[in-house]
Amino acid sequence: MPTAGKDIEKLVSGIPGLDHIASGGIPRGRTTLVSGTAGSGKTVLAVQFLVEG
Structure with missing residues (x-):
């Protein structure tokens, strides 16, 4: 079974702290609040x- 969040393509924000708390970046193709x-x-x-x- 895949681990949650590991198979989701991410867009790196270029802001290290944001990428860290977002587990590697903003999820591609999804709505983000x-x-x-x-x-x-x-x-x-x-x-x-x-x-x-």
Whole structure:
């Protein structure tokens, strides 16, 4: 039986801490919710992710 999260293709964010807590990156082809308080960088993360393609 595959281990949860091991067979999912990931997109590396380029942010080491985020990739670490996301077990290697953001899952490709899946919806990902980014939450946080005002001013925590959610919009900056989303825009940077879009710019990098």
